[in-house]
Every structure is written in structure tokens, then in C-alpha cells.
Amino acid sequence: MSWIDICAVTEIAERGARIVKTEVGCIAVFRTGPEEVFAASNTCPHKGGPLSEGIVHGRKVTCPLHNWVFSLETGEAQGADEGRIATYPVRIEAGRVLLDAEAVAAARSAA
Amino acid sequence: MTEKLVVIGAGMASGRMLENLFELAPDAFDVTLFNAEPRGNYNRIMLSPVLSGEKSYEEIVTHDAAWYERHGVTCRFGERVTAIDRERKVVIAPNGEVPYDKLVLGTGSSAFIIPCPGHDLPGVVAFRDLEDTTAMLEASGAPGSKAVVIGGGLLGLEAAAALRLRGMEVTVLHLAGHLMERQLDESAGYLLQKDLEKRGITVLTRASTKAIQGEGKVEKVVLEDGTVLEADIVVMAVGIRPAVSVAADAGLEMGRAVKVDAQMRTSDPAIFAVGECVEFEGNLFGLVAPLYDQAKVLAKTLTGEADSFTPKELSTKLKVTGCDLFSAGDFAEGEGREDIVFRDPARGIYKRLVIEGDKLVGAVMYGDTADSNWFFGLIKDGTDVEEMRETLIFGPAFQGGAAVDPMAAVAALPADAEICGCNGVCKGQIVAAIEGGASSLADIKASTKASASCGTCTGLVEQVMAVTLGDGFEIPAAQNVCGCTDLSHEDVRRLIKAKELKSQPAVWQELGWTTPNGCHVCRPAINFYLLADWPLDYQDDPQSRFVNERNHANIQKDGTYSVMPRMWGGMTDANELRAIADAADKYGAAVKVTGGQRIDLLGVKKEDLPGIWYDLNEAGMVSGHAYSKGLRTVKTCVGSDWCRFGTQDSTGLGIKLEKKLWGSWTPHKVKLAVSGCPRNCAEATCKDVGIICVDSGYQVGVGGAAGMDVKETERLVDVKTEEEAIEWTTAFIQLYRENAKYLDRPYKWVAKVGLDWVKETLADPAERTALNERFEISQSVYRKDPWADHARPEKAKSFQLVADLTQEAAE
Numbered sequence: 001m002s003w004i005d006i007c008a009v010t011e012i013a014e015r016g017a018r019i020v021k022t023e024v025g026c027i028a029v030f031r032t033g034p035e036e037v038f039a040a041s042n043t044c045p046h047k048g049g050p051l052s053e054g055i056v057h058g059r060k061v062t063c064p065l066h067n068w069v070f071s072l073e074t075g076e077a078q079g080a081d082e083g084r085i086a087t088y089p090v091r092i093e094a095g096r097v098l099l100d101a102e103a104v105a106a107a108r109s110a111a
Numbered sequence: 112m113t114e115k116l117v118v119i120g121a122g123m124a125s126g127r128m129l130e131n132l133f134e135l136a137p138d139a140f141d142v143t144l145f146n147a148e149p150r151g152n153y154n155r156i157m158l159s160p161v162l163s164g165e166k167s168y169e170e171i172v173t174h175d176a177a178w179y180e181r182h183g184v185t186c187r188f189g190e191r192v193t194a195i196d197r198e199r200k201v202v203i204a205p206n207g208e209v210p211y212d213k214l215v216l217g218t219g220s221s222a223f224i225i226p227c228p229g230h231d232l233p234g235v236v237a238f239r240d241l242e243d244t245t246a247m248l249e250a251s252g253a254p255g256s257k258a259v260v261i262g263g264g265l266l267g268l269e270a271a272a273a274l275r276l277r278g279m280e281v282t283v284l285h286l287a288g289h290l291m292e293r294q295l296d297e298s299a300g301y302l303l304q305k306d307l308e309k310r311g312i313t314v315l316t317r318a319s320t321k322a323i324q325g326e327g328k329v330e331k332v333v334l335e336d337g338t339v340l341e342a343d344i345v346v347m348a349v350g351i352r353p354a355v356s357v358a359a360d361a362g363l364e365m366g367r368a369v370k371v372d373a374q375m376r377t378s379d380p381a382i383f384a385v386g387e388c389v390e391f392e393g394n395l396f397g398l399v400a401p402l403y404d405q406a407k408v409l410a411k412t413l414t415g416e417a418d419s420f421t422p423k424e425l426s427t428k429l430k431v432t433g434c435d436l437f438s439a440g441d442f443a444e445g446e447g448r449e450d451i452v453f454r455d456p457a458r459g460i461y462k463r464l465v466i467e468g469d470k471l472v473g474a475v476m477y478g479d480t481a482d483s484n485w486f487f488g489l490i491k492d493g494t495d496v497e498e499m500r501e502t503l504i505f506g507p508a509f510q511g512g513a514a515v516d517p518m519a520a521v522a523a524l525p526a527d528a529e530i531c532g533c534n535g536v537c538k539g540q541i542v543a544a545i546e547g548g549a550s551s552l553a554d555i556k557a558s559t560k561a562s563a564s565c566g567t568c569t570g571l572v573e574q575v576m577a578v579t580l581g582d583g584f585e586i587p588a589a590q591n592v593c594g595c596t597d598l599s600h601e602d603v604r605r606l607i608k609a610k611e612l613k614s615q616p617a618v619w620q621e622l623g624w625t626t627p628n629g630c631h632v633c634r635p636a637i638n639f640y641l642l643a644d645w646p647l648d649y650q651d652d653p654q655s656r657f658v659n660e661r662n663h664a665n666i667q668k669d670g671t672y673s674v675m676p677r678m679w680g681g682m683t684d685a686n687e688l689r690a691i692a693d694a695a696d697k698y699g700a701a702v703k704v705t706g707g708q709r710i711d712l713l714g715v716k717k718e719d720l721p722g723i724w725y726d727l728n729e730a731g732m733v734s735g736h737a738y739s740k741g742l743r744t745v746k747t748c749v750g751s752d753w754c755r756f757g758t759q760d761s762t763g764l765g766i767k768l769e770k771k772l773w774g775s776w777t778p779h780k781v782k783l784a785v786s787g788c789p790r791n792c793a794e795a796t797c798k799d800v801g802i803i804c805v806d807s808g809y810q811v812g813v814g815g816a817a818g819m820d821v822k823e824t825e826r827l828v829d830v831k832t833e834e835e836a837i838e839w840t841t842a843f844i845q846l847y848r849e850n851a852k853y854l855d856r857p858y859k860w861v862a863k864v865g866l867d868w869v870k871e872t873l874a875d876p877a878e879r880t881a882l883n884e885r886f887e888i889s890q891s892v893y894r895k896d897p898w899a900d901h902a903r904p905e906k907a908k909s910f911q912l913v914a915d916l917t918q919e920a921a922e
């Protein structure tokens with residue numbers, strides 16, 4: 001793993017998200033609680049909706065375009081909808097959000 | 112052979128370590144103990160009761176002079192070690208060096224002080240040692256003295272409660288949205304805040320300190336939002352930092368603190384560390400339980416016995432008498448995790464268990480923590496709870512299963528709680544009517560008039576009947592808001608008013624939400640109800656808003672946005688048009704004339720939004736709220752200014768209405784139009800409020816629409832003057848804001864409550880005035896341009912990428 005410093009946790013609103021541009025496209029970093037973040041693809045598999053703009057509830061996000069709901073832990077679409085978004089290891093250390101650049105790079109070579 | 116052991120820091124960890132050491136090997140070491148504080152070991156966590164007066168300093172001393180003497184400890188108290196010379200194996204301190212064979216670092220932490228202007232004024236203290244405690248006690252002596260505590264975590268709240276007990280006026284400032292956010296979820300945080308407020312402590316959340324001011328000593332605290340608080344003392348309890356400068360200077364391997372292995376050895380084999388100054392496998396420690404474990408391991412390591420330190424689950428309790436709270440483990444919600452929530456609003460009890468697979472992984476409790484140790488045991492031991500899952504939340508004593516009463520919220524309402532606002536009927540009157548024989552909704556209406564007017568309280572009346580009559584009454588199924596609650600929108604609205612619920616956690620707790628923080632369906636609705644009912648108390652929550660309202664622009668199918676400035680009453684001028692043209696060029700936007708008499712700039716990138724808003728603001732234009740459940744447009748025709756048929760100044764009235772109503776949030780969007788004569792060129796007869804000007808005055812119609820349903824307006828009233836037209840329109844919109852279900856356009860709401868009730872209500876001049884006044888109060892908060900606010904550099908930042916790793920890779 002190779003952790004890259006993205007931002008301070010406080011730069012992401014609680015129950016909000018910010019975007020990181022990467023070689024595999026935009027990755028959304030969601031802050032689901034004061035000390036909890038998840039990273040996943042920003043792009044909805046349905047019609048490309050920007051998931052970082054969705055309403056975050058529990059550890060889930062609702063796509064702003066047509067309300068598909070995704071688990072931020074597994075990336076799976078919930079309920080009747082079928083689809084998955086890529087998720088990436090991310091953690092908080094000393095108030096900073098760190099993203100695993102190796103996992104992102106691996107996703108790129110797999111693509 | 113006795114070895115020379117030097118210990119730096121006489122804290123809770125090193126004190127315990129020495130006790131363990133002397134038990135294992137009483138004579139193995141010749142110990143020198145340094146402490147920067149001018150005293151020996153004491154029970155630091157008991158400083159809170161010392162501050163409140165429940166204990167004296169003498170009572171919390173853990174090791175006295177006799178103890179040190181008995182164990183041959185050379186005490187160097189009041190002496191701060193300045194350096195360690197690892198080559199020569201000596202510790203350097205003001206009164207001379209001391210050589211060591213083995214060295215233990217137990218330097219603990221120091222309080223973090225926010226480096227805001229004025230942080231170094233006399234009267235700004237931390238809460239860490241006896242000196243801080245004494246400073247606070249001195250400040251509390253003067254009658255009417257005021258304290259501001261920055262930080263609503265464990266320490267801050269213990270300080271606040273203690274100072275309040277000493278008679279000070281206390282305000283707690285907390286940056287996050289709820290108290291103790293690391294240990295508690297919002298519902299528990301809400302109950303805690305309520306309890307503290309009951310004791311007379313003021314709690315301000317989302318409060319960011321800008322500066323501390325005063326002449327020669329602290330006098331006031333200024334917040335980012337401009338609030339100024341008087342203060343005789345300011346207590347900073349915002350966090351701690353490991354005190355590791357001596358260790359770092361000595362070149363020991365450091366992370367955020369001194370790195371140790373499971374035997375508490377640092378990177379130098381002769382140096383060990385224990386307590387808050389250590390980092391183990393990336394973790395820091397701030398509670399005594401793990402420090403005591405470390406102390407035990409270190410004593411063994413020093414005497415050559417094998418043992419290793421393993422971090423365990425931790426639990427938190429607040430030492431404030433009467434605030435019973437407990438939290439342990441991981442209580443975030445998640446996939447594969449199941450939440451069991453129990454709420455007893457009447458007794459202020461909240462319990463939440465988080466189960467993963469067949470194990471309990473987290474618990475939060477407030478109000479009743481009697482079973483907390485039992486739950487903590489289940490978490491620590493990883494006990495299989497599958498068998499007791501159903502009844503787990505009721506604790507170890509529970510036998511058999513009574514289901515939680517879904518009507519608890521209604522059952523808990525006091526007899527004088529108002530149920531029917533229109534007719535001022537309380538719960539007690541309805542219960543009396545039922546006891547007097549009423550057995551149907553119609554009976555209740557006839558005997559008490561409850562639910563006989565606007566009808567929005569019907570659900571509540573039925574619930575009161577169900578609670579009173581028991582099985583004898585079946586509630587007709589009302590649509591619940593969403594899966595998070597059994598209550599309908601109407602019930603929720605009534606209860607928010609009746610129980611004076613002023614925050615989302617208050618709603619979740621008092622109304623028994625089954626999820627920790629709602630979902631995308633209920634959050635926007637609750638957010639609206641709260642801001643409509645309590646405009647001055649409630650703070651709008653952007654994270655509970657749909658993207659368009661959060662970003663103040665309409666999202667397009669490709670993720671770009673459309674930007675639509677207001678054109679008051681459809682009027683514009685050459686300057687505005689030039690600014691729009693320039694903006695279209697600069698940001699590459701398509702330009703469209705909308706059906707709402709204004710101009711849309713389409714295809715703007717998110718990161719360009721603050722820029723285009725700034726440019727349009729410069730030309731005097733503000734947000735058109737084309738994205739909001741709020742006032743959209745007021746269409747007008749040219750009217751008497753130009754038209755040969757115009758009877759009144761329809762354009763002027765439209766502009767006045769738009770300037771009065773803009774910025775207000777409503778249950779669904781609201782559109783108006785004013786036509787200058789019955790030819791109706793502004794299409795006023797299919798608007799939420801449509802005014803037709805005639806020779807004798809103004810015909811105000813309401814409840815029109817031309818979207819998915821096409822509806823013609825119905826006449827609300829005919830008035831003679833413009834002022835009256837504006838007064839009636841505003842009153843109608845405020846009535847709609849206060850009563851309608853979220854996402855009901857006015858025509859749907861009017862159909863539910865009946866136009867007659869609306870007319871009757873608004874016919875009363877006092878009622879109209881009151882509605883107008885409440886609308887203005889709300890507008891004092893919301894009649895402001897969100898674009899100007901979001902174009903400010905601090906906010907504009909949040910519209911940009913937070914990081915760009917493609918560039919990083921290229922570098």
C-alpha cells in the first residue's frame with residue numbers, strides 16, 4: 001500500500017463528498033461520520049451520475065440523477081437495482097485523509 | 112546488582128508502572144523520578160471532581176512522600192528534563208545530570224491550544240493539570256463570572272459542568288454538529304445537549320472561534336459568524352498532543368509519538384516509553400485503561416519477564432453527575448451491520464446496538480447505562496449473540512418479549528399538548544371525549560372540533576384514539592414518510608411543532624426514527640419542516656438537500672449545471688444582457704430563453720460556478736432559484752405602462768412580489784404571475800398564485816398548475832389595492848409553508864385542506880398579519896443571495912477538486 005495525502009478530513013462536509021482526479025477517472029471521497037471516510041468511483045453505472053453530489057446516509061449514497069443507492073463499503077447497488085462501483089482503500093490519520101495510490105494504480109492497469 | 116532507572120514524567124502511566132515494578136522486584140532498581148509539575152503522581156482524571164468541588168486535591172494524590180521514600184525513589188519534582196544524551200546515557204535537567212542504565216519516558220501529552228489571535232492572553236487555560244484547575248477555580252470565585260469552554264468533548268464538558276456547579280455562566284463552543292462526536296452518534300449527542308442545557312449551560316454547535324480579545328486579560332470570545340461572548344475565563348479543551356519533544360530531539364524513532372514495540376521498547380534498547388507519549392502499531396492512547404495495561408507490560412519487560420501489550424476495545428463514560436452516557440466499540444452504520452435502536456422519548460433514553468454477523472460490535476447508550484458493562488463485555492469477548500438477538504437491547508435481565516410500542520411518541524405527549532392547532536384542542540380533551548363515549552373520528556370532530564378544520568392533525572387524533580382505546584380502534588393506514596419511520600408527513604409536522612423539535616437529531620430521537628440518520632427521502636423533508644417552523648433556531652443543512660439546492664444550480668444529464676439569474680418580473684436591461692452575454696462567452700455556456708421569462712445559461716462546469724456567480728453578481732444579478740423548492744418566477748405582462756388594455760401596473764406588482772418572496776423555501780416550488788387584464792397574457796390562471804388586474808383592483812387566484820396536472824386557479828379574494836394583494840399572497844404562501852406536506856404543490860395541498868378552510872383562515876385580518884410577520888421573520892434569514900455567499904473564496908474552494916493525482920503521477 002502506498003498512502004497519498006488527499007486533504008484534511010474537515011475539508012469534506014460531514015455526510016458530503018469531495019472529488020479526487022486520478023488516472024482511473026474521478027474518485028469521490030465520502031465522509032460518512034466525523035471520523036469515517038470511504039472512497040469510490042464518482043460515476044454511477046446507470047447513466048453516469050456524479051455520486052459525490054448524492055445524499056449520503058448511513059454508509060450509503062443515493063445517486064442524484066435517478067436515485068440508485070450504493071453501499072460505500074462494498075460498492076454494490078442496493079435494492080432492486082443491479083450494478084457496482086469500484087471502491088478504494090482510504091483512511092484517516094492525524095486528521096488527514098489518505099488514499100491508497102497503489103490500489104488506484106492497480107485499477108488502472110486492470111482497466 | 113541494582114541498576115539505575117530514570118523515569119521522566121510522574122504521570123498516571125509511570126506511577127502505575129512503578130507500583131507494578133516494585134511488586135515484581137522491590138530492590139532491582141535505583142529509581143530517579145522527574146516531573147515537570149512541582150508535585151508527584153496524582154489521579155489526573157479526578158481533576159474534574161476537584162474542579163466541581165466534589166473532591167479535594169489531597170484526596171486524589173496516588174503516591175505520597177512516604178511511598179517514594181519507602182521505595183527509595185529519588186524525586187526531582189518541578190524539574191523538566193531538557194535533553195537525553197544517549198551516547199553517555201545521561202538525562203539532562205536544570206539541577207544537574209543523572210546517569211541511567213535504563214530510561215522510561217512517561218511524559219504524557221500537553222493540551223492543544225488553538226493558535227487564534229489572543230490565545231496567549233492571561234485567562235486562557237487548558238484543562239490538564241492542577242495549575243489549570245486552580246486558575247479556573249480562581250476565576251469562578253467572582254459572582255456573575257462567565258466561562259467559555261472551547262471544545263465539547265469529554266474534557267470540555269466535564270469542565271463546563273464543574274464550572275456551572277461553581278455558579279459560573281458557562282457557554283460551550285463546539286465545532287462539530289453535535290457534542291462528543293467521536294464517541295456519540297447524533298441522537299445521543301442531542302440528549303446530552305438537552306441535559307446540559309437543563310443545567311443552564313449554553314451549548315453552541317458548529318461554532319468556530321475566530322479570536323479571543325481583551326485588555327491585558329481575556330474579556331471576550333469572537334466567533335467566525337460574528338457572535339461575541341463575554342468571558343472571564345476561556346478553557347481550551349480541543350485536544351491533546353503527545354509531549355515528545357525530548358524524545359524526538361534524542362533521535363528516537365518517532366511517528367506521531369514515540370514508537371514502541373509490544374514490550375514498550377523504543378528504537379533504543381535502553382529506553383522505554385509508556386502512556387500517552389507512545390505510539391503502538393499506529394495507535395495513540397488517551398484513556399487510562401490501555402495505559403495501565405502498558406504499565407504492567409513495561410514492569411515485566413524491565414524485570415526480564417515476557418509479556419506483550421495488545422490494545423483492547425475501549426469504552427467511554429462522562430464524569431458528569433446526571434448525564435449517563437456510555438459508548439464503546441464501533442457504532443457506525445454499515446453494510447452487513449444491523450442496528451437495533453431503542454428510544455424512550457418520555458424518559459430521554461436512547462440505546463443503540465450495532466451487530467455484525469452474530470457479534471455485537473458497538474453500543475451507544477444515553478439516559479440508562481445500567482447494562483453498559485454487560486454490553487461492553489459482549490463486545491470485548493466477541494460473544495455470539497445470535498440466540499438473544501431479539502431481546503438483546505433490553506439487557507441481561509430481560510425475560511420474554513414485550514415489543515416496543517410504536518405509538519410511544521404519541522402516548523408520551525402530556526395531556527396539555529396541543530393536537531389540533533386550528534381549534535386549539537389538547538390531547539387531554541380528546542382523551543376526555545373518548546372516555547365520554549366518542550369512538551370514531553367523526554365523534555371526535557363533533558364533540559371537540561379536533562381535525563374538523565384543516566385536517567392535518569387527523570393522523571395524530573387517530574393515534575390518540577388508538578393509544579386510548581387500545582385494540583378497539585384501528586387506524587386507517589396513512590402513508591409513512593419513508594422506511595425510517597411509521598409516521599406520516601402530517602404527523603411529523605404536527606409533532607415538530609407540538610414538541611418543539613428544533614434539530615434533525617431531535618426529530619429522530621423524539622419521534623423514534625429506526626435509522627441512525629435518515630435517508631434521501633426523509634432528510635430533505637425534515638430539513639424543510641425544521642427551517643420553516645423554526646427559522647431562527649434551526650440551521651439549514653446542505654447535506655440534507657438534493658444536489659440542485661446544495662449547489663444552487665440545476666444539474667444536467669452530463670453533470671454540468673445550468674445557471675439562471677433572476678430577472679425581476681421578467682424585466683431586464685442592456686447591462687444585464689451584456690453581462691449574460693459575457694458570461695456565456697467566458698464559461699462556454701449555451702443560452703436559452705426559458706418558459707419563465709428569463710435567460711438560462713446551460714452547460715457550466717461545477718468548478719466554474721463560483722466564477723460565473725461572481726461575474727453575474729458584479730452586474731447586480733442574483734440567483735433565480737430555478738433549482739429550488741422555493742419561489743421561482745413571477746411572470747408579468749407589460750400592463751398599464753405600455754398596453755392599451757392594461758388596467759394596473761402588473762409589471763410593477765410582479766416585481767414587488769418577487770422582491771418580497773425571493774429566497775423563501777417552500778414545500779414544493781412556487782410560481783406566480785400577474786396579468787394586467789383578463790386577457791391574461793402572463794398565464795396567471797395556471798400558477799400557484801395568479802393575480803389578474805381589473806379596473807376595480809386585483810383578483811387573487813390560487814392553486815393553479817400547468818405541469819403534470821393542468822389546473823385552473825380558484826379565486827381566493829378580490830382586493831382593491833396592491834398592498835392588500837401582496838398581503839394576501841404572502842399570507843397564503845406562509846400558510847402553505849407552515850402546513851403542507853413536503854413535495855405537495857399548493858394545488859394538491861389546497862385540495863386536501865379545502866379552499867374554504869384557507870379562505871376562512873385568511874379572512875381574519877389578525878391571522879393574515881401574524882402570517883405575514885412569521886414570513887418576514889423567516890425572510891430575515893433566507894432573503895439573501897446564495898450565489899454571493901458561495902462565491903466567497905472560502906466557500907468557492909469546496910466547488911473544486913480536493914486533489915489531482917494525475918498531476919502528481921506526472922511529476
Ligand code: SRM
Pocket residue numbers: 665666667673675703704705706707708709711737743744780782797815816817818819820856
Ligand atoms: C428551464 C425550463 C424549461 C425552459 O427551457 O423553458 C424548465 C426546466 C426544468 N423543469 Fe420545468 N422548466 C421551466 C418552466 C416550467 C413551466 C412553465 C412556467 O413556469 O411557466 C412548467 C409548468 C408550470 C408549472 O410548474 O405548473 C414546468 C413544469 C415542470 C414540472 C412539473 C411540475 C408539476 O408540479 O407538475 C417539473 C417536475 C418537478 O418540478 O417535479 C419541472 C422540472 C424541470 C426541471 C428542473 C427538471 C429537473 O429536475 O432537472 C428542468 C431543469 C432543466 C435544466 O436542467 O435546467 N418543470 N416547468 C423552464 C424554467 C423556467 C424558469 O425561468 O425558471
Ligand SMILES: Cc1cc2nc3c(=O)[nH]c(=O)nc-3n(C[C@H](O)[C@H](O)[C@H](O)COP(=O)(O)OP(=O)(O)OC[C@H]3O[C@@H](n4cnc5c(N)ncnc54)[C@H](O)[C@@H]3O)c2cc1C
Pocket residue numbers: 119120121122123124125145146147148155156157158159190191192193217218219220238239240266354357385386387388396397398399400402428430
Ligand atoms: C481532567 C481530565 C479528566 C480525565 N478523565 C479521564 C477519564 O475519565 N478516563 C480516562 O480513562 N482518562 C481520563 N483522562 C485522561 C488521562 O488522565 C490520561 O490519559 C493520563 O493521565 C495519561 O497518563 P500519562 O502517564 O501518559 O501522562 P500524564 O498523566 O499526563 O503524566 C505525564 C507527566 O509527565 C510530565 N512531563 C512531561 N514532560 C516532561 C519532561 N520533559 N520532564 C519532566 N516531566 C515531564 C508532565 O508534567 C506530567 O506530569 C482525563 C484527563 C484529564 C486532564
Ligand code: SF4
Pocket residue numbers: none
Ligand atoms: S419538459 Fe422540462 S423536465 Fe421535461 S425535458 Fe423539457 S425541460 Fe426537462
Ligand code: FES
Pocket residue numbers: 044045046047048049063064065066067068
Ligand atoms: S445515473 Fe445514477 S441513478 Fe441514473
